[in-house]
Amino acid sequence: MEGTVTLRLITFTTTDAETHVGALAGDTAISLTRASEGDPRFASMLDLVRAGEQGLEEARELCDSHPAYAVHGLDDVTLRAPLPNPPRLRDCSLFIAHLQPAFRGMARSIAVDAADPEAEYERLVATGKFDTPEVFSREVIYYNADHTAVSGPGELIVAPAETRQLDYELEFAAVLGRTARDVAEADAADVVFGYTIFNDWSCRDLQSVVMESQLGPSRGKDFDGSNTLGPCIVTPDELGSPYDLEMTARVNGEVWSHGSTSTMHHSFEKAIAHFSRNRTVHAGDVLGTGTVMSGSPVEIGKRLKDGDEVELEVQGIGILRNRVQLPY
Amino acid sequence: MSLDLLSPPSSAQYLRWLLAAKDPTQALQLAADHVAVLLDCPVSWAGLVEGDYLVMGAHHGVASTEMAAAWRLKIGEGIGGRVALERRPQMSRDYRHDSRRVPLLKRLIDNEGIQATLIVPILVADSLLGVLYAAHRHPYPWTDAEVEVLEEIAHDLGVRLHQLDVDGRRGLLAAAAEQRAERATREQRACAELANGFAIHTDPVGSLDLLARELGGRVELRQGDGTLVRAAGDLRQGNARVIRRTELPDCGGLTVVVIDTRDPDEQRQAFVDLCIGLFRLQVLRVGERERTAERLNGELFDGLLSGRLGDPDEFRARISMMGIDLGAGSLVLVAGSRDHDPVGRAELDSLLRPVFPGAITLERAGRAVAVLPPTGRPAARVRAQLADALARSRRGWTIGLGRTCADLLDFSTSYDEARAACELAVRGQAAGSVVTAHELGILGMASLPAAHLRTTVRDVLGPLLDLDERRGTDFLPTLRAYLAHDRHLPDTAASLHVHYNTVRNRIARIEEVLGVDMRDVDHRFRLETALRMHALSAALTRA
Numbered sequence: 001m002e003g004t005v006t007l008r009l010i011t012f013t014t015t016d017a018e019t020h021v022g023a024l025a026g027d028t029a030i031s032l033t034r035a036s037e038g039d040p041r042f043a044s045m046l047d048l049v050r051a052g053e054q055g056l057e058e059a060r061e062l063c064d065s066h067p068a069y070a071v072h073g074l075d076d077v078t079l080r081a082p083l084p085n086p087p088r089l090r091d092c093s094l095f096i097a098h099l100q101p102a103f104r105g106m107a108r109s110i111a112v113d114a115a116d117p118e119a120e121y122e123r124l125v126a127t128g129k130f131d132t133p134e135v136f137s138r139e140v141i142y143y144n145a146d147h148t149a150v151s152g153p154g155e156l157i158v159a160p161a162e163t164r165q166l167d168y169e170l171e172f173a174a175v176l177g178r179t180a181r182d183v184a185e186a187d188a189a190d191v192v193f194g195y196t197i198f199n200d201w202s203c204r205d206l207q208s209v210v211m212e213s214q215l216g217p218s219r220g221k222d223f224d225g226s227n228t229l230g231p232c233i234v235t236p237d238e239l240g241s242p243y244d245l246e247m248t249a250r251v252n253g254e255v256w257s258h259g260s261t262s263t264m265h266h267s268f269e270k271a272i273a274h275f276s277r278n279r280t281v282h283a284g285d286v287l288g289t290g291t292v293m294s295g296s297p298v299e300i301g302k303r304l305k306d307g308d309e310v311e312l313e314v315q316g317i318g319i320l321r322n323r324v325q326l327p328y
Numbered sequence: 329m330s331l332d333l334l335s336p337p338s339s340a341q342y343l344r345w346l347l348a349a350k351d352p353t354q355a356l357q358l359a360a361d362h363v364a365v366l367l368d369c370p371v372s373w374a375g376l377v378e379g380d381y382l383v384m385g386a387h388h389g390v391a392s393t394e395m396a397a398a399w400r401l402k403i404g405e406g407i408g409g410r411v412a413l414e415r416r417p418q419m420s421r422d423y424r425h426d427s428r429r430v431p432l433l434k435r436l437i438d439n440e441g442i443q444a445t446l447i448v449p450i451l452v453a454d455s456l457l458g459v460l461y462a463a464h465r466h467p468y469p470w471t472d473a474e475v476e477v478l479e480e481i482a483h484d485l486g487v488r489l490h491q492l493d494v495d496g497r498r499g500l501l502a503a504a505a506e507q508r509a510e511r512a513t514r515e516q517r518a519c520a521e522l523a524n525g526f527a528i529h530t531d532p533v534g535s536l537d538l539l540a541r542e543l544g545g546r547v548e549l550r551q552g553d554g555t556l557v558r559a560a561g562d563l564r565q566g567n568a569r570v571i572r573r574t575e576l577p578d579c580g581g582l583t584v585v586v587i588d589t590r591d592p593d594e595q596r597q598a599f600v601d602l603c604i605g606l607f608r609l610q611v612l613r614v615g616e617r618e619r620t621a622e623r624l625n626g627e628l629f630d631g632l633l634s635g636r637l638g639d640p641d642e643f644r645a646r647i648s649m650m651g652i653d654l655g656a657g658s659l660v661l662v663a664g665s666r667d668h669d670p671v672g673r674a675e676l677d678s679l680l681r682p683v684f685p686g687a688i689t690l691e692r693a694g695r696a697v698a699v700l701p702p703t704g705r706p707a708a709r710v711r712a713q714l715a716d717a718l719a720r721s722r723r724g725w726t727i728g729l730g731r732t733c734a735d736l737l738d739f740s741t742s743y744d745e746a747r748a749a750c751e752l753a754v755r756g757q758a759a760g761s762v763v764t765a766h767e768l769g770i771l772g773m774a775s776l777p778a779a780h781l782r783t784t785v786r787d788v789l790g791p792l793l794d795l796d797e798r799r800g801t802d803f804l805p806t807l808r809a810y811l812a813h814d815r816h817l818p819d820t821a822a823s824l825h826v827h828y829n830t831v832r833n834r835i836a837r838i839e840e841v842l843g844v845d846m847r848d849v850d851h852r853f854r855l856e857t858a859l860r861m862h863a864l865s866a867a868l869t870r871a
Contacts, residue, residue: 015565026379064405065430067398068383075590078566154567154589231567252573305554307585309570321569323587326554 007059008232008318009194011045011084011152012077019080021045023063024232027074032059035066045083045233049177049193049284056177056193056235081152081229082196083175083284089147089227090275091171091200091288092140096265098293099132105298106130106208109165140271143216145200145288151225151322158325160223163203165303166326168310170249170257170295172317173198174242174268175233176285183276188269191281194233195242197312197320198288201226204298229286231318238316242268245315247292251308256300259292261314338366342481346488352376355492356386356458359485363462364388366481367474371442371463374485375401375408377456382412385458395436406430408447411459417448417475422467444468446475450482452490460485508595515599518542522603526610530617533645536560539607543600545571545588549648552581553655553702557648558641564589572600576608579615580651580686580701615650622650629690633660633697635740644736653686657702660730660742661714662695664754671696671725683717695750697743707732711762718761726753727762741775748774751867770864773857781865788858791841803841806834808859815846 008024012031020031021042032042041051041058048055062070093099107124114120124130135141151157159166177193200221207220236242242261249257268287275281294300304310306326313319342362349355356374363372371389375382384399404413407428411418420426423443442463450458460482462474525538540547540561546568549557552575566589575583584604592600622628628646630636632654637643647654663671676696677689686701703710714727728750730742745765752770753763765771773781786793792803806824810831813819821828835846844851 061430064402065433066400067394068400069397071400075566078589154569156568252570306556307548307550307554321567323568323570 007056007063007194007235007238009045009048009059009082009235010232011080011082012072013080014072014077019044020077021048022072023059024074025063025071029072029074029077029079030063030066031070031072032062035062035070044085046085046087046284049083049175052178052283079153079231081150082231082233083229083286084150084152086147086150086175086284086286087282088285089145089150089288090142090285091145091198091221092142092266092271092290093136094140094264094266094268094271094289095259095292095295096132096136096290097263098291098295098299099136101294101299102291102296103130103132105301106204108301109204109298110208137265140266140274142271142275142287145227146222147227147286149222149224149226151228153228153230153320153322155225155228155322156325157201157225157228157322159201159327160203160206160219161327163206163326164328165204165298166324167202167204167297167304168249168312169200169202169291170247170259170312171198171200171289171291172196172242172245172247172261172314173229173286173288176272176281176287177283179280179283181276181280182278183272183281185269185273188272189236191272192236192268193283194235195239195314195317196229196233196286197231197314197317198286199228199310199312199320199322200288200291201228202296228320228322230320234317240316245317246313247295247315248311248313249295250311250313251302251304253309253311256297256302257292257295259295261289261292263293264289338362339480343484346484349488349492352489352492352496353386355485355488357388359460359481360386360388363460363478363481366477367446367462369462369464369468371440371461371465373399373461373463374450374458375399375412375461376458377403377412382408382459390440392436392439395440399433399436401430401433406433407445408433408459408461411447411449412456415449415451415456417446417479419446419470419475420444421469424467441465444470446470446478448475448478448482450486450489452486457486457489457493511595515595515602519599519602519606522606526606526613529610530614533558533642533649535607535610535614535649539584539603542603543586543588545586548585548587549645550583550585551648551655552583552653555644555655557582558645563587566590572597572604574601574604576604576611578651579608579611580648580653582611582648582651611649611651618646618650626690626692629688629699630692632699632736632739633692633743635737637736640736652688653701654699654733654736654739655702656734657704658733658739658742659700659707659710660733660739660746661698661700662728662730662743662746662750663698663725664695664728664750665723665725666754666756667724668754670694675723679717679721679723683713692743693747695747697746699739711764715760715762725761726750726758728753729762729764731765744775745771748864748868752863755867757863757867768860769856770860773861773864776861778865778868781861781868785858785862785865788854789842789862792838795841803834803838804859804862806831807838807855810835810846811852811856811859 010022010024012029013019020033021044022029022031036042041047041055107130108121111117111121173196175193176191178191180191183191202221207217210218210220245261247259271287297303304324309323311319311321345358346355360372360374373387374385376385380403382401387396390396401409403409407418421444444464444467446462448460450460462478522542529535536549536558537560546561546563548559568587568589571588571592572586663676665671673689673691673696676698680687680698684700688699690697718725728746730746733739733742748770749763749765749768752758752768758768765774795801796803809823810820817828817831821831
């Protein structure tokens, strides 16, 4: 049986407001925090990630053999962001096919207010500011997302009062399991601790204003709860290849976005090699893939309404579900 | 003590007791106790199959509460797990040198001081029910005879457990059926109570609270465009999800959203649907009642069009419950006739209904007024459709069209603009059958109080108005024509049917009386604005 136990790791709270790191098993949640009787390596997901391969090995053993009181019904607990406090959260452009329609979509929403929207759109496109710069295919571009603004499954996403266009972004993410430097691309797969779903909530109107500064999306993507992770972290042995997974976004049950991780232009391995060159990457760092083609309403000319329920599904990981509260 | 001497009477007694056991727990306990006596060992316990695991069923002689509470072993793992998987006995003569053990149980069992175990499966035919343990707190060489005895106990236990399980399952099925029936009755009663609650509740908003109380979780009422009308109820612990989203037919796009932390089963779903159905009836009933009251005293729309809404959320909820959509994109129009025959509300209603279903018509300040719900069409298209409808009706009416409303507070502005445009148009001061404040250049003036308009007009044009009134001069029409013809003297003269020099003299006199210079763009702007205010003030005063 050795080595065949695979893990779908979660963070959850019980009715007594205690937070546990655990694993999904059917319709139950096994608390590794309780099963290990307070072993500090199982105090939080970040502790487990930092405990390395040996920590994972023990987590597998605890999943096999644990006290009866470490088992909770899934209905009796609240799943939280599996890794609520990553030391760093980078959102990368590993998918690049979506960039052009996303940039054009933003041009279109800016042009809407002009007297002649079509002419204004043509003018904006002609400036070249809404094309995808070539550097995106040459190297792995990323920005630092707000790692203090992480939300989890089922949480209400409250858009900032000043926005009039909140979007979801259908992404998934790798969690790094090791602190390392100068990782070769061929060895980079060993650095991945697991994979989770990532919703990079974005205020398009605020984003297009601040992006003119050429200093990133800043407050267009930074607000409380703007980065949703979950519902679980799946270890690589459980997931298999991360490069052939279906990705789907549904709004109120209707499919809005559909894509595949096979369309990624850059791999996680390439990103890890690139980011660790002469620099340190840390255990617990999260690398978002960026949005899959058609993975955001701005690309497909749709808009979320107040109270909409957004579900992101990535094959083999699960469904990340949130509702939005919009000020418009 | 010899096994042969003890076992026959004890076994017979064990069987009698087993037969008397009322449930599996009792039977397991009897077996564990019997193992201790028969094999003369201090500790015994039975693990029962639960999914992929063995869980503690009963125990004898266990010293720590932790062992009883925490013992749980995956089938296939450790020694007991292998017994379950392979369905044959296994023993450990000395635990200290056994590599098969799993970490958690190793600790539990070491704490118990157990050093030797004998474990057999509890089987009935081909199915595995659990495993039975005998244990010593010192190394112990188990004999074949002991293995046989333990297997026999396990066998008898298995047969009784199977029997109890068959009986139990029958009992469970009956209990489940009874539970379902009880639940159905409870839910029917809840529906009846909800219906009664609705019957005595005419407050449209309170009805949602009643619905939320019956359903549990959070219930939201939203307009077609997603705008929240009202929410009621709180969420329990867990991950929130929408379990039902139902648009209420014939209720102006109103949608009920039920949010809970647990997925409903089929029966629960049916109950939720029934409650939502009752709520829809309530919306229709209360809506009809409110509409009747509105027809009688027009209080709600009076508030809307005069900008005195009170609590906007409360207002929105009432309007929504009437099945009226006042979402972003609504606008107000006022209809009048150039031949001064008043336009009736009913006539306007029949003109609009085919083109703008859902339009609300009412009478206000002697004019027929309509509120158009959001059409999703551009303003220019709405206007063209109105002009079309007017042309087809051959009625010669004029419609003043207000601005498109983004929220409730815009309706009074939209109404003021529509009314001002209509009043100016029926006095022949605008061409076309559909006019807006924007094209009449009175945008922003339409909502000013009459006294404010009059004062501003007097401040700018006062001396001129006095002259015209006292001496019967035509300075005001001259000024209006002069500015309308962009200070072109020949065109102004032609439009007034007077001589070129007359116009020049009058303009010089106007400049002198008002202290203005027509070459100064600021002065011209002030005069132009005052002229429009004058026209507006006159039209609204006479209206």
